[in-house]
Amino acid sequence: xxxxxxxxxxxxxxxxxxxxxxxxxxxxxxxxxxxxxxxxxxxxxxxxxxxxxxxxxxxxxxxxxxxxxxxxxxxxxxxxxxxxxxxxxxxxxxxxxxxxxxxxxxxxxxxxxxxxxxx
Numbered sequence: 001x002x003x004x005x006x007x008x009x010x011x012x013x014x015x016x017x018x019x020x021x022x023x024x025x026x027x028x029x030x031x032x033x034x035x036x037x038x039x040x041x042x043x044x045x046x047x048x049x050x051x052x053x054x055x056x057x058x059x060x061x062x063x064x065x066x067x068x069x070x071x072x073x074x075x076x077x078x079x080x081x082x083x084x085x086x087x088x089x090x091x092x093x094x095x096x097x098x099x100x101x102x103x104x105x106x107x108x109x110x111x112x113x114x115x116x117x118x119x
Contacts, residue, residue: 021069024117027092028076030062032102035082042075044068058086068117074098075114081107089113 028041033055040050044066053062068074078087088102091113101111 021071021119023067023069024093025065025067025095026074026117027063027065027095028074029090029092030076030078030087031060031090032058032086032088033060033080034058035080035085037078037080037085037087040075040077042073046072048075055085070117070119072117073114074117075112077110077112077114079107079110083107087111091115093117 030037030039030053033053034057036052036054038050038052039062040048041064043049043064051062055062074091074093076089076091078089080087083105086102086104088100089111090100091098098117099113099115101113103109103111
């Protein structure tokens, strides 16, 4: 009986350890800004990138899409200098909102949206 329980436990551990990691589509979006802003994001290779984005209306959107495995880190941050502006950052995973953050008139703090892609 004791050997049977040990075999079952080892089998379950082996099954969980061999769980297949699936690819997920990640899409970063920045919107709602009426002036220039700076974006920092983790790209498909895991490298932190920085971009200066020119926005003329709140309808302008910046986005970046890539495919990555479950368990990887997503990171998006943004900052604007114009007190009359705003910024909204959204991270989508497979077309669904994973996390988001927004700010209106706060030029002192970075908006940050980050996390680990869930299994």
